[in-house]
Amino acid sequence: xxxxxxxxxxxxxxxxxxxxxALGMVxxxxxxxxxxxxxxxxxxxxxxxxxVGYRVGGVAPILGVGEPGAAMVDPIPQVxxxxxxxxxxxxxxxAVALLLRIHRAYGTLxxxxxxxxxxxxxxxxxxxxxxxxxxAPLGARPLPPVPVGxxxxxxxxxxxxxxxxxx
Amino acid sequence: MTAWVxxxxxxxxxxxxxxxxxxxxFVAAVAATSVVGLGLTVLFVLLQAPDVAMTEAAxxxxxxxxxxxxxxxxxxxxxxxxxxGGREDA
Numbered sequence: 001x002x003x004x005x006x007x008x009x010x011x012x013x014x015x016x017x018x019x020x021x022a023l024g025m026v027x028x029x030x031x032x033x034x035x036x037x038x039x040x041x042x043x044x045x046x047x048x049x050x051x052v053g054y055r056v057g058g059v060a061p062i063l064g065v066g067e068p069g070a071a072m073v074d075p076i077p078q079v080x081x082x083x084x085x086x087x088x089x090x091x092x093x094x095a096v097a098l099l100l101r102i103h104r105a106y107g108t109l110x111x112x113x114x115x116x117x118x119x120x121x122x123x124x125x126x127x128x129x130x131x132x133x134x135x136a137p138l139g140a141r142p143l144p145p146v147p148v149g150x151x152x153x154x155x156x157x158x159x160x161x162x163x164x165x166x167x
Numbered sequence: 168m169t170a171w172v173x174x175x176x177x178x179x180x181x182x183x184x185x186x187x188x189x190x191x192x193f194v195a196a197v198a199a200t201s202v203v204g205l206g207l208t209v210l211f212v213l214l215q216a217p218d219v220a221m222t223e224a225a226x227x228x229x230x231x232x233x234x235x236x237x238x239x240x241x242x243x244x245x246x247x248x249x250x251x252g253g254r255e256d257a
Contacts, residue, residue, distance in 0.1 A: 006169050010210055013177035017184055017203070024188040032193060032244060039200050039231065040184045043207050046223075050216050060215040073215045081219050085227050092231055096238040103242050 010051050017044025031102065031109040035095050042088045046081045053077035169213050176213075180206035193244040197235045204228030 002008045021041025028034050053074030059066035061075035103109055106117050123129065183202040190196045204227040211220035239245045 004170055004174075006173050006213060009170060009173040009177050010214060013173075013180055013210065016177075016181050020181070020184040020188070028188065032238075032242065033188065033196065036187050036196055036200050036235070039235075040187060040203055043180075043203050043227070046227075047207055047210060050211060050214050050219060054214050058215055060217055062217070078216045078219050081216075082222050085219070085222050089226050089231050089234070093234055096234060099238065100241055109242065 005056075007051060007054055007056070010047060010054075014044045014048040014051060017041065017047065020044075029111045031099055031111065031114075035092065035099065038095070039088075039092060042084075042091075046084055046088075049077045049081050049084070173210060173213055176206045176209045180210075192246065193239050194236075194247060197232060197239060200235065201228050201232040204231065 002011075018041050021037045021039075021044060024037030024040065025034050028037060053076060055071060055073045058071045058073040061072045061078070066072070099109065102114070106114055108114055108117070180203050183199045183206070186199045187196045187203070190199065204223060208220045208224045208228065211217070211223055236245075
């Protein structure tokens with residue numbers, strides 16, 4: 001039951017950390033802060049898993065702690081969390097590597113500036129005017145160009161007619 | 168007794184978690200992330216998981232903080248002094 005005891009307070013803390021981390025991941029505009037929010041949500045998840053195996057009055061599941069036969073907390077969630085902590089650091093390192101590549105390619109980590117630059121790059125590669133497809137109404141958007149040399153059907157080139165799709 | 172310790176630690180962790188999202192300086196945000204990890208260590212000890220607490224202190228709070236701090240240096244976000252005005256997006 002919810003009351004003023006250890007497991008209730010830890011449960012509130014775990015849920016709070018998960019909520020704050022998830023909200024931060026959604027609400028931020030900067031990729032580095034998104035990574036930090038992921039770290040927080042991960043910490044909350046680890047705390048929740050350890051809390052599942054907690055037993056009131058139990059001793060630590062270590063040989064020699066307490067008298068033999070005493071009630072102990074469940075060691076299985078602790079082992080899982082032990083693995084999850086190390087994996088979490090690996091995920092952080094991978095995310096940092098991706099951030100470095102993004103920063104080297106685009107020079108920013110802000111999501112809005114990043115989207116603009118990626119749109120400009122895609123538009124330049126496709127040979128259309130930049131920023132033509134994001135804000136324009138549906139009829140005014142340019143059709144995606146067909147790369148030269150791509151053939152489909154019986155050796156024809158050009159855009160695929162809509163009526164010829166297989167039913 | 169343990170409930171009071173847990174209450175203090177949980178409040179500290181939640182404040183640090185909000186600070187990670189609100190602080191403007193990224194160095195302070197990474198430090199607040201390490202604070203969350205260290206509070207988690209204390210809670211693991213209270214929840215009778217000393218081995219998990221050791222791993223969290225060494226890997227979750229230590230190595231993770233080092234990785235994030237080095238990332239800040241490489242990304243050019245390592246600014247100690249308070250910047251006046253404008254948003255910190257480099």
